[in-house]
Amino acid sequence: MAFSRPFFFKEKNYFCIHKIILLISSLDDSYSFSKFKDKQNSSMDIQIENLSKRYGPQKAVDQLSFQVKTGEILGFLGPNGAGKSTTMKMITGYIGIGGGEVRIGDKSVQEHGDELRKHIGYLPENNPLYLDMPVIDYLRFCADLQGVQKEKIEERIRLMVRMCGLNTEKHKKIGELSKGFRQRVGLAQAMIHDPEILILDEPTTGLDPNQIVEIRKLIRELGKEKTVILSTHILPEVEATCDRILIINKGKIVANGTAESLRKQATGQEILKLRIEDGTTDQILHELRRISSVDMVELMDRNLNRFELQSRTGASSKREVFKLCVQKGWILTELIPIETRLEDIFRNLTTN
Amino acid sequence: MHTIWVITKRELQSFFDSLIAYIMLILFLGFSGFFTWLYGSDIFLVGQASLEGFFGIAFWTLFFFIPALTMRLLAEEKKTGTIEMLLTKAVTDRQVVMGKFLSTFLLIAVALVFTLPYPITVANIGNLDIGQVVCGYIGLLLLSGAYVSIGLYASSITNNQIVAFLTALFIGLFLQLIFDVLAGNFTGLIGQILNTISLSNHFESISRGVMDTRDLIYFFSIIFAGLFLSELSLTKRNLE
Numbered sequence: 001m002a003f004s005r006p007f008f009f010k011e012k013n014y015f016c017i018h019k020i021i022l023l024i025s026s027l028d029d030s031y032s033f034s035k036f037k038d039k040q041n042s043s044m045d046i047q048i049e050n051l052s053k054r055y056g057p058q059k060a061v062d063q064l065s066f067q068v069k070t071g072e073i074l075g076f077l078g079p080n081g082a083g084k085s086t087t088m089k090m091i092t093g094y095i096g097i098g099g100g101e102v103r104i105g106d107k108s109v110q111e112h113g114d115e116l117r118k119h120i121g122y123l124p125e126n127n128p129l130y131l132d133m134p135v136i137d138y139l140r141f142c143a144d145l146q147g148v149q150k151e152k153i154e155e156r157i158r159l160m161v162r163m164c165g166l167n168t169e170k171h172k173k174i175g176e177l178s179k180g181f182r183q184r185v186g187l188a189q190a191m192i193h194d195p196e197i198l199i200l201d202e203p204t205t206g207l208d209p210n211q212i213v214e215i216r217k218l219i220r221e222l223g224k225e226k227t228v229i230l231s232t233h234i235l236p237e238v239e240a241t242c243d244r245i246l247i248i249n250k251g252k253i254v255a256n257g258t259a260e261s262l263r264k265q266a267t268g269q270e271i272l273k274l275r276i277e278d279g280t281t282d283q284i285l286h287e288l289r290r291i292s293s294v295d296m297v298e299l300m301d302r303n304l305n306r307f308e309l310q311s312r313t314g315a316s317s318k319r320e321v322f323k324l325c326v327q328k329g330w331i332l333t334e335l336i337p338i339e340t341r342l343e344d345i346f347r348n349l350t351t352n
Numbered sequence: 353m354h355t356i357w358v359i360t361k362r363e364l365q366s367f368f369d370s371l372i373a374y375i376m377l378i379l380f381l382g383f384s385g386f387f388t389w390l391y392g393s394d395i396f397l398v399g400q401a402s403l404e405g406f407f408g409i410a411f412w413t414l415f416f417f418i419p420a421l422t423m424r425l426l427a428e429e430k431k432t433g434t435i436e437m438l439l440t441k442a443v444t445d446r447q448v449v450m451g452k453f454l455s456t457f458l459l460i461a462v463a464l465v466f467t468l469p470y471p472i473t474v475a476n477i478g479n480l481d482i483g484q485v486v487c488g489y490i491g492l493l494l495l496s497g498a499y500v501s502i503g504l505y506a507s508s509i510t511n512n513q514i515v516a517f518l519t520a521l522f523i524g525l526f527l528q529l530i531f532d533v534l535a536g537n538f539t540g541l542i543g544q545i546l547n548t549i550s551l552s553n554h555f556e557s558i559s560r561g562v563m564d565t566r567d568l569i570y571f572f573s574i575i576f577a578g579l580f581l582s583e584l585s586l587t588k589r590n591l592e
Contacts, residue, residue, distance in 0.1 A: 096590030118442040128433035
């Protein structure tokens, strides 16, 4: 055996070395896993303080301050050019921060940007993609760049293909896909590395109604454990998906709260539409005006006995109206509380 | 390092998918082969077992081809907006620049590998100076590196590929020709400076078979400067 192979190529030894390598890599795994756990515990909240950005003389973002907690979906609303995309670009670290600070999980984006980007999934506006790449190759490229472990890449790709409904198109080049499918690829690449933070700039543009419902459901599902910011022009979408709404105009926050609380702020006074039968119109009108919580009653339709009733600020007259009808023996056939639509709130806040 | 290689791989794939790589390989081999073996002062006319003719041709073909390869590297990504997608992944600007540089450099290295039959053939028909050939190839590689990094920089300052191509050619033309011509017209210090910054001078001295540290320093500083400036112009978006 004078010409035997070097010791480390002998099968037995090779096996040993292989085992050691496995052991080391598993140690490394558990180490990184525990690090990952720590990060989860310390939570990936986004805190934004006095964020500003100028483009020449124009202030694109002006002293913006808000925060998003883990497990919260924030809807970012605003007219075109309000500074939504600019804010998102600053959070993801694509463009520099003009003033103020963005902190993700207690780390400043300016100082730890490279490290934080691993935890962010970002779908840019207009969804730029490499059109010459097949879908699968593109997703593999993104997973590779985001540092997904080699063994997990295929599994993540399969999951994303299933979640985003890309199965029939996965071997086509992205350039051959329709807009809706491209949007799905954009979403898939943003989520491929299972990030703790998702920043989606108009995620549902170009999707068909079925897909919109699915994607919203997906976002809501993801939002339970992740921090999600999404911007959109579609107002019902915000109501359907978001826990909190932030409306900005000309770089400034003009409203911040749940859809419910925004409505309360905007309406102030309760408005009810009533239809009361079995009574003379004038008598009903007279009695309604005598209720203490009522501010104003207007007769809408004399033949059908329709009224519009406005309560005093902070008061509700629903119960009083009902009691009155019972007492007088009238039949209350309609009582519709008028909700201020989100569209109206949006228009009010952003047109002045 | 892994990240750089991921980017390099994608770029190389894109070169080969879009046929650019094949066209470049065929044209480069066609040109250099034609002028080395068949036309002008080719090997048979010169009658010496030397590849100096080939190195002279490759010197000019690479000068024209490299800007055509590098022009799309960053300009296209800026135009389509994919640069935003790329830079918001877990990569640094430097890794993107290095990855793109490496991809084009490797493609040209492959093209040069395909010309290896030339020296092998010549070595069979005459007494070839191996040292000189090795130095010539090293010179071509260094020259390619320098032009790729200049091309990359030209591509990083614009989102129009034609502008990137012309800018790279323009800068290259000074290094390739103009400084050398001017150096002949000046004497004294200015002439010396022009001689020092002329790329063709340094290439000639390497391809003659003289490996001088001054030439190496010259090429590496051009490569470094190009990469550094490319990274700078990517990072500039943060400062505006």
